[in-house]
Amino acid sequence: MNRIDKAFDNNKGFIAFISAGDPSLEKTKEFVIEMEKAGAALVELGIPFSDPIAEGEVIQGANVRALQAGTTTDKIFDMVKELRKETNIPLVFLCYLNSVFKYGYENFCKKCVEAGIDGLIIPDMPLEEKGELLPVMDKYDLYLIPLIAPTSKERIREIAKNAKGFIYVVSSLGVTGVRSEITTDVKSIVSEIRKVTDTPACIGFGISKPSQVADYTEYADGAIVGSAIVKIIGEYKDEAGPHLYEYVKQMCDAVVKK
Amino acid sequence: MDKGRFGIHGGQYVPETLMNEIHKLEKAYEFYKNDPEFNAELDKLNREYAGRPSLLYYAENMTKTLGGAKIYFKREDLNHTGAHKINNVLGQALLAKKMGKKRLIAETGAGQHGVATATAAAYMGLECEIFMGRVDTERQALNVYRMELLGAKVHPVDSGTKTLKDAVNECMREWTRRPEDTLYALGSVMGPHPFPTIVRDFQSVISREARAQILEKEGRLPDAVMACVGGGSNAIGMFYEFIKDEGVRLIGCEAAGKGVDTDKTAATMATGTLGVFHGMKSYFCQDNYGQIAPVYSISAGLDYPGVGPEHANLKDMGRAEYVAVTDDEAVEAFEFIAKQEGIIAAIESSHAVAHLMKLAPTMSKDQIIICCLSGRGDKDVAAIARYKGVDLHE
CATH class of the missing domain: 3.40.50.1100 (Rossmann fold)
Structure with missing residues (x-):
């Protein structure tokens, strides 16, 4: 049984993203635990990449800090193994395909499952290119979390229909980052998804305020926040733990109950 | 899986936000590359403009x-x-016009592709924004001014190594911000399918x-x-x-x-x-x-x-x-x-x-x-x- 399957069983969820290794892997472990205590349903761990083309400046900055701190894929696997001794929260990696490809699909997926990772979000691997990696992930019961964008239109059903874990609905055009206003008709994307699957649909990109979480979880199964969290880590660094707890708690409290 | 492949190489590894635009470009190019009118126009541009x-x-x-x-x-x-860059840019700018696009964006290293794109955009009445690594804007300052003279907006890129690779990153990011009225006029035989084929055909x-x-x-x-x-x-x-x-x-x-x-x-x-x-x-x-x-x-x-x-x-x-x-x-x-x-x-x-x-x-x-x-x-x-x-x- 994959841990993500239970994440949305009894409630809608708040999903938090952090870059692994920012400012250090030791702190990443602590931050995950703090965010779990605050009520996060699932945590996305970013594997830092030299050229994260789907990220805005805030998460690019976290990638740079993590790489400068000497973070590598192997060290992240070791950290997750340690983390798994303390928590059973569903964990997914957000990583660029080259990190997986260069490590070797088989080797990467095997290490994920051994360490306790439940799924992968790969922003530069669209539907058309999942054929190489997906069978390997299936073998290890590792879920591929697909992304659906405001421009996906007639692709929505095809992407959603066999999705496992949850579906990442991208709220806005552009890259990750806090936005003052989101104009996409996300609700109609979610209802399109509902026509073909019961897999939870969670909304991300541009979210930073509890009111947005409340609005989105009216009709979606979860809200995803990255840049706003990474900003807190960027500001408070090693001391970010309590601030993350406070922030994530407010956000989790705003999630609409089932 | 075989689409846009050269042996094991190629493919379309880009964010979902761009996929519909990439498919639109594929379809448009499949049509226009065999369109006698398009080819006659491009030929005329090549002869009389380039x-x-x-x-x-x-x-x-x-x-x-x-x-x-x-x-x-x-x-x-x-x-x-x-430079040879104009061969590709005239083709892509003409394609952009036919597709009803309003804006060209492009990366540039030495500035030659940026200058060519700015030139084609000026000639064809398209908006133009060029992304260029900060280091390159310094070592090729004259080309920056040239692009500005041609009416393009040049964005120095400060991420990563501040060179060509980072200019490509920033161009991809910009394309996801505003895909529908924009063509990313990629400057080389790289990037996702169909770019390696389009650029090769024009070159x-x-x-x-x-x-x-x-x-x-x-x-x-x-x-x-x-x-x-x-x-x-x-x-x-x-x-x-x-x-x-x-x-x-x-x-x-x-x-x-x-x-x-x-x-x-x-x-x-x-x-x-x-x-x-x-x-x-x-x-x-x-x-x-x-x-x-x-x-x-x-x-x-x-x-x-x-x-x-x-x-x-x-x-x-x-x-x-x-x-x-x-x-x-x-x-x-x-x-x-x-x-x-x-x-x-x-x-x-x-x-x-x-x-x-x-x-x-x-x-x-x-x-x-x-x-x-x-x-x-x-x-x-x-x-x-x-x-x-x-x-x-x-």
């Missing part, structure tokens, strides 16, 4: 001095805007002309054709029509920087490994964890950590050879061709000239080499002076 066909020039002095094969240069440096005019010109002048095919390779657009343009001519050697010259055994190099074929980046599977300079390596070359246009997927496949098949040329060799060639032929060639093209200087003397007098002079070197004069320690009091 100044095609470009000369196939017999370099008599260099042939004599080097004392081996007969040397011809394909003079892409004589095109409007001074193949180089070898289509060169093949006919050499048959007319010499009554036979050349023994070798060569070109510099960054992403590889002038090289694929120079190779394409000769790929089927098995007796013609295809030689790509990449930038070794300070040397392929140093970490100051951009020689992807010599030092890279298979990876997935910038929308394509191909060879890249990267570490064991797939982090893209910071690369280096004196030439901003060759300072790129990857290579186009069709080149990667030509290498795998053994159809083309790739050699690495250092900064020092390229600068020496830059000076040699200037003094011998009275041609100031781009520092990018000078990488091919440098290898030509090694290769020609090893061949016999009845053999023929065609070397692509991809661009003119006016933009490089100040940088070469600095490299040589000459104070120009600019």
Whole structure:
């Protein structure tokens, strides 16, 4: 049984993203635990990449800090193994395909499952290119979390229909980052998804305020926040733990109950 | 899975936000490439705006001095805007117009592709925004001003290594911000399908002309054709029509920087490994964890950590050879061709000239080499002076 399957069983969820290794892997472990205590349903761990083309400046900055701190894929696997001794929260990696490809699909997926990772979000691997990696992930019961964008239109059903874990609905055009206003008709994307699957649909990109979480979880199964969290880590660094707890708690409290 | 593949290379590894736009571009290109009206318009632009066909020039002095094969240069440096980049940009700008796009965005390294894009946008009434690494805006300041004169907005890119790779990243990000009215006029035979094919088709005019010109002048095919390779657009343009001519050697010259055994190099074929980046599977300079390596070359246009997927496949098949040329060799060639032929060639093209200087003397007098002079070197004069320690009091 994959841990993500239970994440949305009894409630809608708040999903938090952090870059692994920012400012250090030791702190990443602590931050995950703090965010779990605050009520996060699932945590996305970013594997830092030299050229994260789907990220805005805030998460690019976290990638740079993590790489400068000497973070590598192997060290992240070791950290997750340690983390798994303390928590059973569903964990997914957000990583660029080259990190997986260069490590070797088989080797990467095997290490994920051994360490306790439940799924992968790969922003530069669209539907058309999942054929190489997906069978390997299936073998290890590792879920591929697909992304659906405001421009996906007639692709929505095809992407959603066999999705496992949850579906990442991208709220806005552009890259990750806090936005003052989101104009996409996300609700109609979610209802399109509902026509073909019961897999939870969670909304991300541009979210930073509890009111947005409340609005989105009216009709979606979860809200995803990255840049706003990474900003807190960027500001408070090693001391970010309590601030993350406070922030994530407010956000989790705003999630609409089932 | 096979769509847009060159052997195992190529593909469409981009964010979902771009996929619909990429498919629209594929469909539009499939239609227009066979549309007689589109082709007539492009042909007219090539002739009457870009100044095609470009000369196939017999370099008599260099042939004599080097004392081996007969040397011809394909003079892409004589095109409007001074480089081969205009061939691709006129095609893509025309395609953008036909698709109803309002804006072109593009990355640039040396500035040649940026200038060409700004030129085509000005001519065709499209908005234009160019992304250029901060380091490149400094080493090619004149081209920045040129683009601005042409009405383009130039965005210096401060992320990563602040060079060509980062300009591509920022262009992709910008395209996801505003995909529907914008065409990303990619400057090389790289990126996701259909770009490597579109750019190759528009650049193949180089070898289509060169093949006919050499048959007319010499009554036979050349023994070798060569070109510099960054992403590889002038090289694929120079190779394409000769790929089927098995007796013609295809030689790509990449930038070794300070040397392929140093970490100051951009020689992807010599030092890279298979990876997935910038929308394509191909060879890249990267570490064991797939982090893209910071690369280096004196030439901003060759300072790129990857290579186009069709080149990667030509290498795998053994159809083309790739050699690495250092900064020092390229600068020496830059000076040699200037003094011998009275041609100031781009520092990018000078990488091919440098290898030509090694290769020609090893061949016999009845053999023929065609070397692509991809661009003119006016933009490089100040940088070469600095490299040589000459104070120009600019």
